[in-house]
Amino acid sequence: MARIYRRLERHDEAARLLADARALVQRIEDRFWMEAKGAFAIALDREKRQVDVVASNPGHLLFSRAVINDARAKKVAATLLSSPMWSGWGIRTLAKGQPAYNPLSYHNGTVWPHDNALAAMGMAHYGMTRSAGRVLEGLWAAAQQFRHLRLPELFCGLDRHTGQFPVHYPVACSPQAWASGSLFLLLRACLGLFPDAPRRTLHIASPALPEWLDHLTLSRLRIGAARVTLHFTRDQRGTFVAVGDVEGGPLHVRIDLRR
Numbered sequence: 001m002a003r004i005y006r007r008l009e010r011h012d013e014a015a016r017l018l019a020d021a022r023a024l025v026q027r028i029e030d031r032f033w034m035e036a037k038g039a040f041a042i043a044l045d046r047e048k049r050q051v052d053v054v055a056s057n058p059g060h061l062l063f064s065r066a067v068i069n070d071a072r073a074k075k076v077a078a079t080l081l082s083s084p085m086w087s088g089w090g091i092r093t094l095a096k097g098q099p100a101y102n103p104l105s106y107h108n109g110t111v112w113p114h115d116n117a118l119a120a121m122g123m124a125h126y127g128m129t130r131s132a133g134r135v136l137e138g139l140w141a142a143a144q145q146f147r148h149l150r151l152p153e154l155f156c157g158l159d160r161h162t163g164q165f166p167v168h169y170p171v172a173c174s175p176q177a178w179a180s181g182s183l184f185l186l187l188r189a190c191l192g193l194f195p196d197a198p199r200r201t202l203h204i205a206s207p208a209l210p211e212w213l214d215h216l217t218l219s220r221l222r223i224g225a226a227r228v229t230l231h232f233t234r235d236q237r238g239t240f241v242a243v244g245d246v247e248g249g250p251l252h253v254r255i256d257l258r259r
Contacts, residue, residue, distance in 0.1 A: 007198060025066045038075035040067075054079065054095040056115050062122025073126040080119055081131060088160025089142040090116045090135065096157075103157035103167075110169060113139055113151040117182035117189070124189040129208040129258075132189035137210045139186060142166045151179045191216075191232060192256075197224035200251055204241055206258040209234040226251040 002021070005014035032040040034050060040058040041050035058067075058076045067073040079085060084095035087103075090111035094101050103109040116139055120132035138160075143149045145165040152174040156167035173179075192205040202223050209216060214234050220227040228251055229244035243253050 025068050028061065028066055029068060029072075033072060038079040040076070053098055053100075054084065055098075056080065056085065056091050056093050056112075056119060059091065059115070059119025059122050062125060063118040064122075065125050067126075070126060074128070077123050077126070077128050077131050081134060086138075087111055087157045088138060089155070089157075089166045090138045091119055092157040104169075106154070106169075109157040110154045111142075111157050111166075112154045112179075113182035114178035117185040120186050120189040124192055124205075127206055127258075129190050129192045129206045132186065133208050133210040136183075136186040136190050137212065139182065143183070146174070150174055151182060152176065153179050191218075195223045200224055200226065200249065202228065202251060202253045204230075204253065204255045206256060207232060207239045207241055208258070209239045220247070223251060225249040228253065 002014040002017040005011070005017065028040065031044065031048075032050065034041055034052055037052065037054055039054050040061060042053045042055050042057050043051040045051055059080055061067050062073055062076060067076065080091050084097050085092050090113065092103070092109050092111055093107050093115065094109045096103075096109070098108075100108045116135050120135040123129070123131045123135075139151065141160075142155065143151050146152060146168075152169065152172040153176045154169050154172050156169055158167050160166070190210065191207045192203075194203040194205060195201070196203070200223070209232055211234075216232040218230045218232075220229060226249045227247045229246075231242040231244060233240050233242075238258060240257065241255055243255075
């Protein structure tokens with residue numbers, strides 16, 4: 001919202017919101033961080049003690065860029081992709097081994113595609129596009145097991161084993177808009193796409209196609225009034241991008257490749 005206020009030249013309001021945001025993220029760091037578990041607590045109890053459950057919620061902090069310490073952000077990503085949280089098909093809502101864990105329970109161990117997409121985009125905000133690609137791989141493999149490749153609202157969080165398929169959650173909504181949109185956000189995360197339409201710019205930061213995908217073309221991607229075609233290629237050295245046609249106006253494309 002502060003960025004919008006700046007565009008409207010309401011600078012005092014923008015400054016106030018930025019100050020509030022900085023104070024909030026510092027309180028989150030001070031009160032919720034659990035060093036031993038590499039994650040942020042899900043809540044504080046009535047005595048302001050941490051509820052030290054390991055859940056997928058810290059992935060939303062990454063998405064919101066609310067983790068101001070890069071080292072902690074990397075620890076959160078590692079925790080989300082560790083065996084208690086990672087089912088092989090995606091990130092569970094609750095880690096295996098927690099007292100309330102149940103891979104068949106709506107919120108206590110199932111896999112939600114939109115929840116995973118937010119966490120993956122959060123990883124990309126901190127440069128962890130390869131980790132985001134791992135989440136894309138898991139959910140894309142899961143999508144093969146659903147009708148029309150349609151990811152549902154959620155599915156069960158049982159471990160992935162060779163030759164098996166994700167266990168369906170019988171009353172999951174399908175289609176559901178945020179589940180349908182999750183693959184697009186996952187793709188954006190692993191490609192490191194950061195558009196800024198008002199400034200007519202596109203930043204591509206550390207793109208990382210997953211190992212099962214060597215070539216990808218995005219045709220006429222819209223950024224403000226402009227449309228751009230991007231060609232991504234992966235080899236043993238990494239992922240590279242070539243900018244194709246640009247239509248509809250000027251667009252500055254900045255590419256940072258990880259080496």
